[in-house]
Amino acid sequence: MSLIDPVTYTGAEPGKRLLVLGAVHGNEKCGTFAIQRIIREIESGDIKIARGSVTFVPICNKAAFDADVRYIDRNLNRFLVPHSNPTLNEEKIGNELCPLLEQCDVLLDLHSYTVGGDPFVFIGAPDTEEHIFANCLGGAAGITGWAKAYAASGRESVPTDPDESTGTTEYARRFGAMGVTLECGQHRDENAPAVAYQAIRNALNYLGLCDDLGAGASPLMSRLIEVKRVFFRGQGGDFTKGWKHLEPVKKGEVIATDEHHEPLSVPDDGYLILPHRDTHAGTEWFYWGQARVSARPKIA
Numbered sequence: 001m002s003l004i005d006p007v008t009y010t011g012a013e014p015g016k017r018l019l020v021l022g023a024v025h026g027n028e029k030c031g032t033f034a035i036q037r038i039i040r041e042i043e044s045g046d047i048k049i050a051r052g053s054v055t056f057v058p059i060c061n062k063a064a065f066d067a068d069v070r071y072i073d074r075n076l077n078r079f080l081v082p083h084s085n086p087t088l089n090e091e092k093i094g095n096e097l098c099p100l101l102e103q104c105d106v107l108l109d110l111h112s113y114t115v116g117g118d119p120f121v122f123i124g125a126p127d128t129e130e131h132i133f134a135n136c137l138g139g140a141a142g143i144t145g146w147a148k149a150y151a152a153s154g155r156e157s158v159p160t161d162p163d164e165s166t167g168t169t170e171y172a173r174r175f176g177a178m179g180v181t182l183e184c185g186q187h188r189d190e191n192a193p194a195v196a197y198q199a200i201r202n203a204l205n206y207l208g209l210c211d212d213l214g215a216g217a218s219p220l221m222s223r224l225i226e227v228k229r230v231f232f233r234g235q236g237g238d239f240t241k242g243w244k245h246l247e248p249v250k251k252g253e254v255i256a257t258d259e260h261h262e263p264l265s266v267p268d269d270g271y272l273i274l275p276h277r278d279t280h281a282g283t284e285w286f287y288w289g290q291a292r293v294s295a296r297p298k299i300a
């Protein structure tokens with residue numbers, strides 16, 4: 001019996017193999033609703049898969065989805081590699097997800113997030129085909145530059161076990177796929193399922209799986225933000241207010257106070273990225289970055 005119940009639709013002609021995942025984190029349900037809506041439209045004939053194939057997993061983590069929690073035993077989006085003796089719920093799911101990730105050409109992983117703010121998409125590297133694909137998904141902001149920002153922070157934040165940082169996109173990339181994670185909005189944002197729905201349509205269109213899904217399908221990426229600095233939380237560190245993700249900040253603006261109650265400010269005009277309210281001392285707390293002049297990918 002399958003834990004993830006994948007559904008595949010195949011076109012008559014050859015083409016790309018797209019994999020769309022929902023609810024990798026059980027309390028992030030917008031992707032599930034969007035996938036179910038798209039499946040209904042394919043089943044009714046409103047959307048016709050002409051070439052290639054698309055595989056949907058509407059709910060990757062069913063037990064967590066039913067309990068409305070992020071995960072049961074551990075984060076499914078870490079250590080996502082095959083396990084020879086799976087015991088944890090997420091290891092068993094991982095063993096079913098990995099073959100799908102190995103076989104796809106393109107992965108679209110649909111998530112939502114805790115703090116309020118606009119949708120955004122994680123891009124591995126700018127000015128790549130992956131960036132072009134991410135750009136087609138919708139009006140979300142792109143975020144890139146993590147590796148450089150960690151290096152600049154002078155802290156060894158990269159886990160010692162490379163599998164620890166392996167989630168859906170990282171595992172799919174190991175097998176040559178493009179993979180993006182789209183954060184469609186806050187968990188309870190009622191617009192998030194529509195963002196996810198439009199992104200799936202845009203992906204089907206962009207990859208040529210469908211002949212014509214109609215206009216209105218391609219608002220381009222609004223901006224691309226490069227992470228420039230990682231801030232770590234000190235003991236007793238506190239935010240000065242309830243910051244939102246991608247909130248614009250000015251040079252010298254005080255974001256938080258550190259363990260000595262000294263102000264922590266940003267070095268230049270830019271954006272606050274993913275402020276984590278409930279993070280532990282010594283771990284990543286928030287990020288600061290700046291917009292690239294052009295959000296559109298430039299390919300030489």
Ligand SMILES: [Zn+2]
Binds near residue numbers: 024025028
């Ligand atoms: Zn998530």
